Amino acid sequence: MLEARFESPLAGREVPADTYVSMREISERGMIDLRGSAADRKFMATAKSALGVDLPKQPRTTATWGDVRVFWLSPDQWLITCPRAKAQEMADQLSQDLAGVHSLAINVSDMRAVIRLEGEGVREVVMKGTAIDLTHGDYPPGTVRRMRFAEVAALLHIVEDNVIDIYVFRSFAQYTWDFLRKAARKGTEVRIFPKAG
């Protein structure tokens, strides 16, 4: 009998030692796709009571409650991140609570891979793959947005000033990993950008 078992798309990849920012995969992250109308008060209230925090209404912002983090993706879409072990239970709970409200909550933990970049110069490394100016004041910690990164669709989350998570669809994980590894190789520092703040 075959048993379904999760394997991270970057399993077996070694954490490179030749990069000037550290990079690793976060495979233990669970994700839930939540859709519903921000104008629907019942939906917003139910989501809040299930998650412990108000769904962010401001574009590109996040809300955090304990180990649950909610990303604003669009006016009617949020991505909830939580520990992988909790994701299915949370998605089920949300669906149950939201029964009768026009909405959708689904566990998409296996849909995306998460790569964490850490260290001085992370913004510069990410900017090698996108046209976004991350040195700009518009991108403080807590910012989240989707972007075109190295020509593929990606989700950017600025966790702290020098810590950035990049979410890509699972099938792009290896490509993105290889791109970042090259972009972050020691000796390729650009340092033309002012220190991000």
Place this chain on the structure above:
Amino acid sequence: MLVVTCPVCGIEGEEADFHYGGQAHVRRPATTDPVNIKDEEQRDYLFIRHNPKGLHFERWRCDRGCGKWFHAARDTVTMDFKAYYGITEMPPLELQQQAKGTWADYFKSVAKAK
């Protein structure tokens, strides 16, 4: 390169972060009167598009951002975006008044229908 601003999420991005969706305000005749639809109307709906020199109205999608469709008014000569507005909205009045040719006719017909 065009620099586009999404009116829904507010991000500014280059053309490739967005997706061009063709001419705006194309009305599907079968929506209002499916029984008495004429061949000419269906032809116009499917194939006939304005191609103005100057002010034009288009649909765009925030492809690598919030994923929402929106409308944009663009000058096809200078490539300047004149306005962004919601996908269910009509252009700002002053732009409707600036429109020429087929677009002017269209906005007049819409105003009349109201």
